Amino acid sequence: MRKYSIFMILVAIGFSSCMKSVSINTLRPADINIPNEIQSITLVDRTAYERDAIGVIEGIITGEGINEDQDGVMAMFSSLQNSLRVSPRFDVVLASEKLRGQNILGSFPDPLDWRQVDQLTRKYNTDALLAIEIFDSNFIITNGKRKNTRTVEDADGKKVEEEYTEFFAEGVGNTRIGVRLYDAKNRTVIDQDIYTQNKTWEASATSLKEALAQLVSKSQATKYLAQSVGNTYASKIAPMPVRISRSYYTKPKKNSYLSKGARQASVNQWESAIETWKAGLKKSSDTKASGRMAYNIAIGYEILGDLFLAHEWAGKSFVDYGEKKGRSYASQINNRMITEEILDEQLQLPEPKSQTETGNKDKLDKPTIKIKMKDN
Template sequence: MKFPNSEIVKCLLFVLILMAFGSCTKNVSITRLMPAEINVPNKIQRLLIVDRTKPESQGVAIIEGILTGEMPFEVKNAIDCTVASIHQELNTSPRYEIIRANERLIGGLFSQTFPAPLNREIVRNLCMRYETDAVLTLEKFSSDFVITDKKITIKKKIGKDENAKTIEVPGIMVEGVASVQVGFRLYDPESGNILDQHDMGKTNAWSAEAETRAQAMVLLIEKAQATRFVGQMAGATYARRIAPMYIDINRTFYSKSKKYPALEKGGRYAEVDEWENAISNWEEGLSLPGDDKTYGKLCYNISLGHEVLGDLYLAKDWAARAYTQYGFKPGRTYAKELEQRMMEDEILEQQLSNSAAQ
């Protein structure tokens, strides 16, 4: 497709503007704890994980598996991956000490609904045996793997060495979509109450291309592997529901300026993680001649420096100053983000305070 010369010039200018803007900023990653989605009582410090998906009858489970296309041993492997995933994820959080039960309890394999809740006596006995404060159970698990295909055009290399060339030939793309539906419950042994009951699904898709469907199927992920993968996704997702988890936040600061050396010098300090020196240089730049846009960038950078150093209150003040004093709009957005983070940190502090501190 041909473009008029004017259109080509516009595209080139747009690319150059993006490149220029990108070269004036740098990224920094901040690791922080995000609060859990729900508040779990602080008295719960040691948590027992139990697989409650054992079928009441192995024979019935095999028949159900044949009818649904799910082999019990494949599903059991996926369940193990789900439980292992939530165990691993919860271990990365400072919230709990995690213990995994040895036994597997009868529950909801292939079930679309939750089984009857565990009674209080069973929950209390489990907690006494493993010396834990609560029981987290995986109580239902079902999976599916659907394969579809469609005709496409693929590229194929023919010939060797200097005679090699690429041609287009008819082909097939197959897509496999794996899904799981899982259900978790969190039990309190003292009251016998269910503190949380959560039903959730996870889905992921894979594809492969080849000249024939048979060739594409060889390249496609195996059903058992796909089911294990989405099971792990489900376990990791539920862990974030009940425990604070570490995440990485990507921030941007302004680091290039030919007219204002203080902005660039501070940026160099920030690049080598010397944030106190970076802040000092940016603050110095505010006392030198400049324009509102540059002062806004300096305030924004100072705000980021204080966030990296852990002082969110100062960070918010400087972000707000970037906007209120100098009209730098990114400062307004950043100030709102910091205010949200401060509220989340208050929730986090409550979630991490143990019962002895209350």
């Protein structure tokens, strides 16, 4: 069994050494479709309680400092803004106002009055309003001790295992954030949802006091969890950058067309590489090498952005030459073609009413694909 495992590892290493990988920067569609006429969003904090006294009551009940969650709200907004900056979809503006609405029951308040939505979107010259209307966080700390071992030197300088008592502190943080997205023009609530995020932190030391000192604070934990929700929400409403990886064949080197095309691809000369592999197909009588060249041609066309030809050549590599990777790759390309159709719809600019209304919305043009080469 051991010999078989070693053999399989060696086979995997040998197989990977005959391929080189290339990364493609592209976009992942948003989880929901936002109307195209919405190009900009105002962010507003609506977590102020209806009466200041309620905030004091909540602090007594939960053990939180008064308005302690305010930093968490700002952390979510900051994370959301930073994430949306790398997407071509929206411009975002943070409102200076803090609106009242949150209730101690933890449920959504009544929606904002549309006159108030109109006032804020007009003031900040945006098309929609995104409000955080629920924000609640908790952080529970437990502690204890346990036996552990460590390596030390004895009197003779030899390394030995020593048992000692280790103290630990564990913090469990969770946040609950309610978000509403208002369409100012059509006067509809596009999205309303509550997001929860949880995480456990631990610190250990030779004393309980030191372990507690090393443990993350509640405010730091709340910020971290709120930032995670901000990243999640950005992906829900806007196409976000992703990197996909593809691998192409570089061997056998005895096939001069396959190896030359691989060298051209490695220096980003994909058009030339495709022509070299196509020439090799006309000359080659080796079905395996031909399948690899056809597969590489499919990779090349995807890199160049021609998904139709990439799909055609992936299928050809499998059907005509028996290259097994071609079948699964054709399926991957088909999924990308569907994804591109969704992206085209989500990034389509609305018909401008006048030149002055278009502003800087040309930024919605899809970004050029950037290629980063790396060896396996």
